[in-house]
Amino acid sequence: MxxxxxxxxxxxxxxxxxxxxxxxxxxxxxxxxxxxxxxxxxxxxxxxxxxxxxxxxxxxxxxxxxxxxxxxxxxxxxxxxxxxxxxxxxxxxxxxxxxxxxxxxxxxxxxxxxxxxxxxxxxxxxxxxxxVPEGMTSDVAALAEPTSIAMEAVTRAEPRPGDVALVLGCGPIGLLASVALTDLGVTVVAADIDAARAASAQSFGADAAFAVGPRFPDAAQEQTLAELTCGAGPRIIIEATGAPASLQNAIRLIAPAGRIVQVGISSAQASITVKDLTDKEIELFGSRNSRGLIPDALALLGRxxxxxxxxxxxxxxxxxxxxxxxxxxxxxxxxxxxxxxxxxxxxxxx
Known part of the structure; x- marks a missing residue:
């Protein structure tokens, strides 16, 4: 040829x-x-x-x-x-x-x-x-690269077993991050403006799924978060939408000394108050691509x-x-x- x-x-x-x-x-x-x-x-x-x-x-x-x-x-x-x-x-x-x-x-x-x-x-x-691990289809193996991106974001969050994480956005990266977090023993709450996409997160390990409405979280969602976190808020938030309002929600909802990882991409400007970061000593991290995590991603997909x-x-x-x-x-x-x-x-x- x-x-x-x-x-x-x-x-x-x-x-x-x-x-x-x-x-x-x-x-x-x-x-x-x-x-x-x-x-x-x-x-x-x-x-x-x-x-x-x-x-x-x-x-x-x-x-x-x-x-x-x-x-x-x-x-x-x-x-x-x-x-x-x-x-x-x-x-x-x-x-x-x-x-x-x-x-x-x-x-x-x-x-x-x-x-x-x-x-x-x-x-x-x-x-x-x-x-590629034996028995894995090539279709699934092709997902290793985006899985590695989700895993980079999760790695940046430094999760510990027993942590509660809120994943904002239930597109592929958010869903793969949910899988990676639950694989590490983290309790995951996933949220999306699309109710069907949010509901799908429970098939990817999320313990709860929130449809994001005009008032987020609503009273029932607030109660769920409070029960899961003893009222403190999630220690980890993975922001996987890139929407400025979603980042603002993350800053509002994160626990004191919690860690937010921004993996969603956007050129839009987000308005935050400096005091929002200092009052709770929030750690705000960006995440891009991955650092050699494709082998780990293949292993996660295999599990x-x-x-x-x-x-x-x-x-x-x-x-x-x-x-x-x-x-x-x-x-x-x-x-x-x-x-x-x-x-x-x-x-x-x-």
Whole structure:
């Protein structure tokens, strides 16, 4: 095979299916066949040309594939299914030197700032490939990258067994954070402005689910929080919406000396009072990407296969990519994670 199919976003909401030169494996890399790519909100923003990246680009950063031409110096023989860590960093700046390559000023992400996984083959440095556990489908394995982002936020919160956490936002990151928190013995309350999405959180380990209304929390929700926290409020809040009002709610509801982790992304401005932070000595953390957590994410997905499968609501072939994006954009369609089967064998477990 001398060429490979690639789906390229060439301008706003416009795809071009192209036959590109077959990538050649370089020293220290493995050539992989891309099996499955899951989509996230960033992918939709790129497709809509509403993201800080330049078009044209081959999208796709949540990637599972199969090694077809192995690196002789890596323990990843042909036929090994792998998840790609899409992040690259300079390795030399202060952030990288202190273990924070996830916020390197020279950060790049496959499919976001350079061509990514919506193509048949990729050549990837072997250290950025992580073996898929036996029995896990490629569709589920593709969720490892967003799971690692949720786990980064949870890690930033430093949870302890017995803590109570409030997760604001029941999209994929919020739901995956709920799974990660409950896996650590944390009691989780999840909330969303969409009542159906909020209710779904109980399938992901949440002990209680709140529909956010004009007055949040309402009297019944206040009572539930008070009972769970002995009136103190949650020690941890994961803010996974990016909405300024949600961050303001987090600051209002957090327990004294509690920790808020902002993982939801937005360019909107939030209005907070400095005294709000000092009176309760609130710890407010940002969270971006993850710091080498894809292996941990695969292990978490392996411990919670039912939740992982439940999160996937749609599957499309690569030739149906535009339909997949239209489905994501249609707010009337309940959508969790959408998986694109790039290879016909893409969803199989081995």
């Amino acid at each position: 001398s060429t490979a199919l690639a789906a390229r976003t060439v301008e706003k909401e416009t795809l071009s299916f192209e036959h590109v030169a077959m990538p050649q494996r370089r020293t220290g890399e493995c050539l992989i066949r891309v099996d499955a790519v899951s989509l996230c909100g960033t992918d939709l923003h790129i497709f809509q040309d509403d993201y800080a990246t330049d078009l044209p680009i081959v999208q796709g950063h949540e990637i599972c594939g199969t090694v077809v031409d192995p690196d002789p110096d890596a323990d990843l023989p042909a036929g090994t299914r792998v998840v790609v860590d899409p992040l690259t960093s300079c390795g030399a700046c202060p952030a990288c030197r202190t273990g924070h390559a996830n916020v390197c000023p020279s950060l790049s992400v496959l499919g976001c700032y350079g061509d990514g996984g919506l193509t048949e083959f990729l050549s990837i440095p072997s250290p950025r490939l992580h073996r 919670h296969p039912q939740e992982a499968e439940t999160l996937i609501t749609h599957r499309f072939g690569i030739e149906e990519l535009e339909t997949a994006f239209r489905t994501m954009a249609d707010r009337s369609v309940p959508t969790g994670k959408i998986v694109i089967r790039v290879s016909p064998e893409g969803g199989a477990a081995q």
